[in-house]
Amino acid sequence: MSQQKSHRQRTTPVSAASLAEAAVQQELRPGQSIELLKELHILTRDGKLNQDSRRKLKQVYHLFQFIEPLLQEFSQGEHAPTLADHGAGKSYLGFILYDLYFKALGRGQIYGIEWRADLVEKSRLLAQRLGFERMSFLNLSVADSADAAELPERIDMVTALHACDTATDDAIAFGLQKRARAMVLVPCCQAEVAACLRQGKALQLARTPLAELWRHPLHTRELGSQITNVLRCLHLEASGYQVTVTELVGWEHSMKNELIIARYTGQKKRSAAERLGAILREFGLEQMLGARFGVAAATPATT
Template sequence: MKSNAQEKHEIRPGQSLELLKELHILTRDGKMNQDSRRKLKQVYHLYQFIEPLMQEVMNAQSRVSLVDHGAGKSYLGFILYDLFFKPMLASAEADSPARASKIYGIETRDELVERSRELAQRLAFPGMEFLNLSVAESTSSQALPEQIDIVTALHACNTATDDAIEFALKKKARYMVLVPCCQAEVAAELRKTKGDAVRNNPLSELWRHPIHTREFGSQITNVLRCLQLESHGYQVRVTELVGWEHSMKNELIIAEYKGQKSGKAARRLAEILDTTGLQSLEKRFFTQLA
């Protein structure tokens, strides 16, 4: 069992212990169990990817807005605010643009939205706002500004990741941080069109057997998403989340808007949809020709 000193060493400097207790990562006497330790490690790992993106935006315009889709209990949002927003706002002048910085948590479960609102108020985190919306609803919601700097969607199930991408494209997001999950839609389409695809495409052997259909469907979904993002002018990096060994859904997609829309990516995406029998998904994986 770890000592208090060892557990404190795992917590980042400046991290509010009171926040970690409210999030039930720490017990009231400051202890962590194995599950809490893993959860904190995961959020800190994500923070390492997101913090430099927030800093880039701050350097460019002195304020940052971030939308976290499928926020759940908002572990990520609260820790981002505690470690990055709170120190920044503490040193900002009263009329500084930094005061306009904001984190929006989007979540459909009303009890989690209310709990997060109460916690933000209790901790005096004025730059956090929580909205009871689906990812799809948020795209047209008047409660969100026209432009958002960073969009995150962590384990947004099935098509919710694609809805988050559509949201980010509409909001002209500079960065997207996506951890896709449960990509069932493409696998279902592959099963429906399997007969024709198997006859016409020898590569369809990759998804002929049911277990391969599921795995290939998950893989190709993220490939299509990356091509879609590139077609809209984003530079895409795909990596793995360490510390998420308990979940097979540990692929991390980071996209940065560069403005160079790729016609090649758009054409390649269309070709893949055609050769795999997925033409019905053209609307979901919409592209922007250069």
């Protein structure tokens, strides 16, 4: 009996480790790079999944399920799909997309665009170490990237995950210029419209009771964020895109949670352009923001 107990004590740790490894592999997709998942802190340094990393992994897969069908469509006929990831940061999204799709596809290119030089260099080194040969990293702002010689004339897909404030608008402008077939956007920290609302608050309060919607500073910030994304969706629809808005993850994980998916159809909606202009005028934003959203501001009346 004592020998059997001693034998169980010696073999149990090995069995537990094997079970833990098997459990991790069951959570992952076939062929995923373990080293990459460690670098992205989805796996712990010893290759395990804790509760937080399991939540991150589910978020990654949730986002990927929206992007994968588009990439599959763009890869038909041996086409080599191109993707530009704006405000890439540590290129979290680009690396995941390459690992889950581009690596097995064997063709196509991902361009990570980031203005912080140190993050660009780290991404370059990581891609080299992992053998992700068809990833390029450009040390550019989103606004300056459209005319960069390193980028092709056309881009199939544009992504921007948590690109702050007007960087999302710059990513949209980039996508329009590059005639992108799809854009996948998760906006973040929209402050510009809120600042415009604050600037004209006194006049608007006298003009319309709707200004009560942004009389208090907290409401100004929230409404500014809401209006910004509505304007973006209308701008995309007026430019020939079919737009879907959904949640990226549960609201308990992040308040920056709105996922905008735009797919080019070529059908430019006149009603979207008209409503876009009407909203800008109604909120007193036409002079400040009209040009950004393709709306010519009316010339102020002179006395």
